[in-house]
Amino acid sequence: MSIHPTDEVTDTVTGADIRLHFEVQRLYAVEAQLLDQHRYADWLELFAEDLHYWAPVRTNRLRRQQALADGAPGEVAIFDETKASLAWRIRRFDSGMAWAEDPPSRTRHLITNITVRAGEEAGEYVAESAFLCYRNRLEREVDLYAGGRTDVLRREPDDGRLLIARRTILLDQNVLLAKNISTFL
Amino acid sequence: MTSTPVRRPVDRLARVPEPAVDVGPYFDLDHGLVDRTIFGDPALYRQELRRVFAPSWLFLAHESQFVKPGDFFTTYMGEDPVIVTMGKDRRLRAFLNACRHRGMRVCRADAGATKAFTCSYHGWSYDTSGRLVNVPNGEDYPAHFDRDQWGLTEVAQLDTYKGLVFATWNPQAPPLVEALGGMTWYMDAMLDRDPEGTEVVGGVHKWVLEGNWKLAAEQFASDWYHVNISHASALMVMSPTGKGPKTEIVQTPGRQYTDPLGHGHGFPTHPKSRFDDRVVHGHYDYEALRERLGDARVEGPMTTGHATVFPNFSYLPVNGSIRVWHPKGPDRMEVWAWTLVDRSMPDEVKDAQRVYNLRTFGPTGIFEQDDGENWSEVQATAHGFVSGSMTLNYQMGLGLEAEDGVHPGTTGRLYSDGAARGFYARWRDLMNTPAWHEKDTR
Numbered sequence: 151m152s153i154h155p156t157d158e159v160t161d162t163v164t165g166a167d168i169r170l171h172f173e174v175q176r177l178y179a180v181e182a183q184l185l186d187q188h189r190y191a192d193w194l195e196l197f198a199e200d201l202h203y204w205a206p207v208r209t210n211r212l213r214r215q216q217a218l219a220d221g222a223p224g225e226v227a228i229f230d231e232t233k234a235s236l237a238w239r240i241r242r243f244d245s246g247m248a249w250a251e252d253p254p255s256r257t258r259h260l261i262t263n264i265t266v267r268a269g270e271e272a273g274e275y276v277a278e279s280a281f282l283c284y285r286n287r288l289e290r291e292v293d294l295y296a297g298g299r300t301d302v303l304r305r306e307p308d309d310g311r312l313l314i315a316r317r318t319i320l321l322d323q324n325v326l327l328a329k330n331i332s333t334f335l
Numbered sequence: 336m337t338s339t340p341v342r343r344p345v346d347r348l349a350r351v352p353e354p355a356v357d358v359g360p361y362f363d364l365d366h367g368l369v370d371r372t373i374f375g376d377p378a379l380y381r382q383e384l385r386r387v388f389a390p391s392w393l394f395l396a397h398e399s400q401f402v403k404p405g406d407f408f409t410t411y412m413g414e415d416p417v418i419v420t421m422g423k424d425r426r427l428r429a430f431l432n433a434c435r436h437r438g439m440r441v442c443r444a445d446a447g448a449t450k451a452f453t454c455s456y457h458g459w460s461y462d463t464s465g466r467l468v469n470v471p472n473g474e475d476y477p478a479h480f481d482r483d484q485w486g487l488t489e490v491a492q493l494d495t496y497k498g499l500v501f502a503t504w505n506p507q508a509p510p511l512v513e514a515l516g517g518m519t520w521y522m523d524a525m526l527d528r529d530p531e532g533t534e535v536v537g538g539v540h541k542w543v544l545e546g547n548w549k550l551a552a553e554q555f556a557s558d559w560y561h562v563n564i565s566h567a568s569a570l571m572v573m574s575p576t577g578k579g580p581k582t583e584i585v586q587t588p589g590r591q592y593t594d595p596l597g598h599g600h601g602f603p604t605h606p607k608s609r610f611d612d613r614v615v616h617g618h619y620d621y622e623a624l625r626e627r628l629g630d631a632r633v634e635g636p637m638t639t640g641h642a643t644v645f646p647n648f649s650y651l652p653v654n655g656s657i658r659v660w661h662p663k664g665p666d667r668m669e670v671w672a673w674t675l676v677d678r679s680m681p682d683e684v685k686d687a688q689r690v691y692n693l694r695t696f697g698p699t700g701i702f703e704q705d706d707g708e709n710w711s712e713v714q715a716t717a718h719g720f721v722s723g724s725m726t727l728n729y730q731m732g733l734g735l736e737a738e739d740g741v742h743p744g745t746t747g748r749l750y751s752d753g754a755a756r757g758f759y760a761r762w763r764d765l766m767n768t769p770a771w772h773e774k775d776t777r
């Protein structure tokens with residue numbers, strides 16, 4: 151008998167699951183708002199101190215070499231960041247001389263298709279989501295960044311907040327179809 | 336006026352040559368003047384594909400991308416798609432990535448390993464030396480059909496310089512090392528720091544820019560000038576005080592090399608060379624580098640410089656960024672950028688260089704983001720009749736170029752348009768000279 155995705159929900163979903171899902175969904179909605187309002191320092195507070203924020207490069211590979219299609223750790227990447235290096239990138243925007251964002255772009259981060267499951271460590275969850283980020287810049291520049299994110303979320307012992315401890319971003323493009331990425335995904 | 340049909344090496348049928356525009360009037364380089372038309376005109380673009388790109392040595396890849404026979408990498412020479420691959424004899428070859436039957440792209444992967452390139456249209460199959468080895472329904476071809484004559488179209492010459500693979504369609508091009516000319520002394524400040532040579536980190540950054548390829552190539556040859564302004568935010572973040580470029584940086588001394596073959600290299604000069612990343616800096620034994628490459632190179636081109644090998648290969652010695660500006664029409668380029676490291680660096684040093692490079696350069700780099708903004712805006716404002724044909728100023732450093740007695744060849748001040756003038760002099764001369772394929776009347 152085949153399993154339909156809804157079976158799990160109707161048979162086993164608990165109030166705690168719904169609560170967790172809502173919590174993650176709200177976390178991502180708040181995160182998207184902070185990014186779209188260019189409140190990057192506040193955005194950074196959503197991440198754990200030991201953050202790894204990573205967006206590998208995607209390549210076209212023969213079907214039998216598909217395993218190599220997403221860049222491996224240690225290869226050229228779009229982002230390969232720690233919390234400190236993100237802070238460094240953010241300080242640049244505050245300099246008043248970051249011309250790629252002056253005047254600022256208009257962005258809209260849409261986060262959807264969220265699933266959450268228990269992670270490997272106690273108090274950790276793996277959340278997958280899809281994103282679509284629309285950037286409109288100056289008179290008529292438009293860029294679309296679409297892809298998927300896999301986050302490891304960790305519940306802080308002291309205040310119970312969920313922090314993002316790992317993020318892997320798979321951007322669904324080979325040649326990046328934009329002159330840069332001057333926001334975060 | 337009648338034109339004589341000519342054959343190109345890739346042609347079996349003769350073809351009528353396209354008319355050529357005399358680009359001389361677009362330049363008065365002795366007075367540092369350039370007409371902006373050269374960046375956006377579609378006819379000039381077609382002409383530069385056949386007279387600048389087709390005859391020149393073009394960068395393809397790094398040798399370290401090919402380890403075993405069958406390893407391949409696909410890229411472009413101008414707008415021509417090519418496959419670079421190592422044959423069973425371990426020789427590197429490059430072919431047009433187009434089936435000889437109907438022109439289908441025979442390899443649609445970016446990189447990988449294969450025994451054969453089999454066309455997915457009708458199944459013609461080529462081995463890694465480019466030979467046509469299988470033709471489905473071969474019995475239906477006429478008796479004079481000779482598979483040996485229908486192998487993949489191979490470049491006329493392929494050669495490497497210290498790990499960098501270049502090729503040209505031009506059988507009459509001088510050998511690679513002659514085409515690089517005096518530039519090799521400068522290139523070695525990046526390519527020859529390590530007796531074991533260089534390699535590239537896995538993966539290539541690829542992104543599009545809405546700007547003519549020359550905007551980027553020219554800037555990397557010649558433009559230190561923009562650094563303090565365009566990259567002010569990045570310099571501020573990187574300065575220990577967090578206060579932005581200090582006068583020492585703005586007034587920094589340095590030289591700019593102009594090669595008669597169109598190459599250029601600008602670099603600050605400093606008695607103490609240093610790499611920006613702390614780990615990479617700590618790795619280098621500067622005394623040994625002085626011994627190996629000489630004081631002039633360690634204190635000059637090994638500092639935070641920028642360079643272009645004519646026409647469209649550029650690099651940053653300190654970041655380890657090497658890149659090619661692929662032309663994609665008069666208004667658009669595609670940037671492909673690799674990260675170069677020394678082979679004998681310990682893994683953690685290689686990784687430090689990789690991460691430093693992607694945080695500063697590449698599509699999210701704190702420097703490169705602002706370069707993208709400049710080039711796309713320069714291109715966007717050139718579409719009007721008046722704005723598109725205005726005369727641009729390339730006068731910085733005019734009359735100040737000389738032999739400086741330290742760096743070989745002609746150099747000028749760091750803040751100069753010298754190498755840009757040299758780049759355009761070379762471009763103009765190639766544009767006004769019929770290429771080998773226009774003269775070939777076999």
Ligand code: FES
Pocket residue numbers: 434435436437438439454455456457458459
């Ligand atoms: S186009 Fe390649 S086999 Fe026909």
Ligand SMILES: [Fe+2]
Pocket residue numbers: 561562565566702706
């Ligand atoms: Fe720049």
